[in-house]
Amino acid sequence: MNWGSPIFIFGCLTAYLLVTVWIAWRYSTGVATEDDYFVAGRSVGPFANTMSIVATIASGGIYLGTVGFFYQNGVNFLGYGYGFAVMVFALWFIGKRLWPVGKKFGYTTPQDLYGDLYQSEFLRLFGAIGSIAFLIPYFASNAVAMGTILENFAGIPYTWGVLLLVIVCTAYTLYGGMRAVIYTDVFQGVVSLLFGITAVGVVLYAVGGYTTMVTELPPTVTIQASDAAAYGMFIGWFMFMFSHPLVLADRMTRMYTIRSLHAFRQNVLLTGGTLLLMTLIFILLGMASLQIAGPGQPLDQAILVTIQETAPWLMAWMVVVVWACGMSTLDSGLVGANAMLSKDIIRHFIKPDIGQVQIIRIGRVATAVFGLLAIWIALVRPPYVWELIKLVNMYYMQFLPVLIGGLYWKRASKLGAEVGWAAGVLIGIYYTFISATPPPINVGGPPAPGFFGLIVNVVLFVGISLIVSPIPASHRATFEEAWSTKEQSPT
């Protein structure tokens, strides 16, 4: 049998899409309130929430790009994985305070918290506008990767691949909102992890096992370097991976969707275990790819060459996995963006008396519009839009002091949060596009501008907050009341 034939690959993809659509339809019943539509009724169990977090983190390019980074840098890229290892602690400490206030005040977006806690319409409005502006090109980039891989391996024209992806994804997201997103994420996450485990087994067998592989690879990729450049890469990617699951608008909302704090505790532990498995898959696939495919491959091609050489029967599954990862990020982005548009902008600044039915209707229209925008970006590929993708993590990283400080520091102030956040974003933009020299504190590579912006952001946030008045105690007390309430739910 020709496992790599375009018809076989397209057949597997069609079967995957049919199962996805069935799951979305099956689990999307009872969308009656905006909580149902934007945060799945705050009723999701720990396993589903875990798979949703992990599948959303795993964007379309992760099996190609991240494996490529490990292929190129070996164990020197481990800051990527250690970032997640520390992130799960922060997930617990942030989530255990975010979930109760989300439930008490009906929050569904990050800006709900920033705007209310700091009493800052600046953070609410500009946070939402910037988040939408950065999120749409980011999830549209998944459509580009999906269209390209389908064209290369199934012979389907690029345009048709993009249309197929975005139309299917938009349709089920529009219909079922966050419920459809989370339960399709479970399927997508399981498909991806099973592929990863199988692929690791196959390629490790092909290279003669772990010890043989390490013996034959050069020490530059098997022993962690400790010079300044290597440590800069370690810290830079650590911060990237530490911050984005906590603050990116499309994944932070998983701290609202869980059904109880007891379930959230299980969710955090399961997320830790699953991320260990996921990162281990990437490390081993990347290093084995160096031995099988040899040096000099384009980063996003190394794993494809490796799979074709060692296990062509996995190729169709690989294409399905790349699509699964892309869809899980695209659908979350669609819900995240439409929640910010309809709630943070329309309800707060345009039509405050808008009802739940209208909000859901607007959310559905926004999903369709953002889907069309994603198609336009993927088909036209305007060059300036791709510049925005470079900034997405830099932008969201700047919310980290605002989030952690707001939840845990009584001296946190509105002015400190606004000035620190705005300065961090502007510095990130400056060192990405305008400055010819790297930032004064330079960790190197893509994380460098955001990392330096974050340092300035923290200094300003803390410094200003120590000088000016903090959030009024009476206002903060309404949040502390929610945090101190013992929960509460059946196991």
Next chain:
Amino acid sequence: MIKNGKPTVNGWLFIVFLVLVFTTPFNPVVANPYLPIPWYILMWIGGIWLLNRITREESGQ
């Protein structure tokens, strides 16, 4: 993790965990071709064990 202004046992363990993570590239024990990945797995398992202790402590269980 903090009680009466001082770290609890879990607080101290978390500090040790962070120190071990951030010193990994300099750690002479790991400077061997065979050990960075097993060390990485060990750190994760230790981290999840500690996370279990911390979340249990925080939940009052």
